[in-house]
Every structure is written in structure tokens, then in C-alpha cells.
Amino acid sequence: MPYSYEPHYFEDFEVGQTFQSVGRTVTESDFTLHSMFTGDWTELHTNKEYAGEEEFGERVAHGPMTFSLATGFVYRCGFLERTVLAFLGMNYMDIPAPVAMDDTISLGMEVTETKELSSRDDAGLVVIDTTMTNQDDEVVFEGDMKFMVKRT
Numbered sequence: 370m371p372y373s374y375e376p377h378y379f380e381d382f383e384v385g386q387t388f389q390s391v392g393r394t395v396t397e398s399d400f401t402l403h404s405m406f407t408g409d410w411t412e413l414h415t416n417k418e419y420a421g422e423e424e425f426g427e428r429v430a431h432g433p434m435t436f437s438l439a440t441g442f443v444y445r446c447g448f449l450e451r452t453v454l455a456f457l458g459m460n461y462m463d464i465p466a467p468v469a470m471d472d473t474i475s476l477g478m479e480v481t482e483t484k485e486l487s488s489r490d491d492a493g494l495v496v497i498d499t500t501m502t503n504q505d506d507e508v509v510f511e512g513d514m515k516f517m518v519k520r521t
Contacts, residue, residue, distance in 0.1 A: 462512035
């Protein structure tokens with residue numbers, strides 16, 4: 370069941386383990402808040418008339434906003450609650466289709482790697498592949514996220 374996962378320590382993660390987020394509808398406020406926070410007011414995201422005449426025919430989410438929404442889904446599921454020590458980056462990230470205003474998105478996750486860290490005895494590396502889809506099951510984000518997670 371989405372959102373109700375218990376916090377996981379490094380030892381609790383297994384390769385092949387999956388998680389699923391709840392859904393969330395992207396709103397005008399999301400677009401505005403992202404632009405305000407980052408200072409990115411690119412017209413493709415903020416000007417309805419301009420964007421309507423461009424490739425997608427409407428305003429679409431900033432690529433970094435799509436990534437931010439994905440990280441929010443991971444955290445919201447709760448399995449990293451108080452156990453994550455650091456987000457260590459990504460090996461890859463793709464945004465194959467845009468997120469539009471009023472899209473409802475969710476995130477599927479799969480653990481693809483767990484690794485002991487020779488430099489730390491209190492944490493390990495957990496790599497989670499993520500796939501975000503919209504209401505039409507169209508993939509709008511993919512990427513692996515690397516986390517340093519506490520050991521028990």
C-alpha cells in the first residue's frame with residue numbers, strides 16, 4: 370500500500386524490492402512555487418500564450434521540477450524516514466515526456482543495488498531505480514537515486 374511503508378535501515382533493503390507512491394495532481398501553484406524558488410521564469414513554463422504556440426501546445430513543468438517531484442515521492446513513502454543520511458546523486462536521469470499542469474503522477478521504485486561502504490560502518494549505499502508515470506501510464510521521468518542509509 371502506498372505511503373504507509375515503515376522506515377527501512379540499510380539491512381532492510383533487498384535487490385528487487387519495490388515500492389509504489391500515491392498519486393498527486395500537478396497544479397498551477399506547483400509551477401509558480403518552483404519558478405519563485407529557483408528564479409526560473411522561462412516562458413515555456415510560465416506564459417500560457419507563448420507555450421500554447423510551442424512544441425507541447427501548453428505550459429509544461431520544468432525538468433528540474435519533475436526531478437524534485439520524484440524525490441518528494443520517495444521521501445513521502447516513508448521508507449527513508451529518519452534513516453537516510455544523504456542523497457548521493459544519480460547515475461542517470463531521463464525525462465522522456467513532459468509533465469503538464471493537471472497531470473496526475475505517481476512513482477514506482479525498485480531497489481537495484483545495496484552495497485557496504487568501506488569508509489563507514491554506520492551506513493550503506495542503496496540505489497533505487499525510479500519511474501514516474503502520468504494518468505495515461507506515460508513515463509515522464511526515470512532515474513536511479515543513490516542514498517546513504519543508516520545501519521541498525
